Amino acid sequence: xxxxxxxxxxxxxxxxxxxxxxxxxxxxxxxxxxxxxxxxxxxxxxxxxxxxxxxxxxxxxxxxxxxxxxxxxxxxxxxxxxxxxxxxxxxxxxxxxxxxxxxxxxxxxxxxxxxxxxxxxxxxxxxxxxxxxxxxxxxxxxxxxx
Numbered sequence: 079x080x081x082x083x084x085x086x087x088x089x090x091x092x093x094x095x096x097x098x099x100x101x102x103x104x105x106x107x108x109x110x111x112x113x114x115x116x117x118x119x120x121x122x123x124x125x126x127x128x129x130x131x132x133x134x135x136x137x138x139x140x141x142x143x144x145x146x147x148x149x150x151x152x153x154x155x156x157x158x159x160x161x162x163x164x165x166x167x168x169x170x171x172x173x174x175x176x177x178x179x180x181x182x183x184x185x186x187x188x189x190x191x192x193x194x195x196x197x198x199x200x201x202x203x204x205x206x207x208x209x210x211x212x213x214x215x216x217x218x219x220x221x222x223x224x
Contacts, residue, residue: 079152079155079160080191080201080202081094081096081097081098081099081198081199082191082192082194082198082199082200082201083152083191083201084099084152084153085099086143086144086187087143087144087149087150087151087152087153088143088149088151088152088153089151089153089154091107091108091146091149092105092106092107092108093106093108093143094153096133096198097198097199099153104118104123105118106118106120108143108146108149109146110145110146111142111145112142112143112144112145112146113141113142113143114142120141120142120143121141123135124136124137124138124141125137126138126139128193128194128195128196129195130196131196131197132196132197133195133196133197133198134195134196134197135195136190136193136194136195136198137190137195138186138187138190139186140186140187141187142187144171148169148170148171148172150163150169150170150171151163157223158222158223158224161215161220161221161222161223162222164178164220165178165220165222175216175220176216178212178216179209179212179213179216182208182209182212183209183212189205191205192204192205
């Protein structure tokens, strides 16, 4: 539920930004492939790597939101709703739990949450701790909390 995760998994088609998860400036929208709409493509501002300076656009060569067909919304979800969504291939990008674990372990876009650029907070646990907790959740049967 940290802004580094939730900002790219919004409830609508407008990405969120900042530690307060406000609607993205510049009126950008998800678009049909998750990479922006019309002239407002994500890659126009989000370059291959983080730009120097406080709150400059973070970077990644594959910057995007999840597709509109499977938006994988984190915003406004309870822990139980999020867990159900994460373990269901119909709502998690057609991933098995092992593929989901691989995604959060190695996907450079996910890893960018722990290198968010100057002026942004990092999640409260290290990436290694996050992966350890996810692996533990998967290995213990991906139990859904109440």
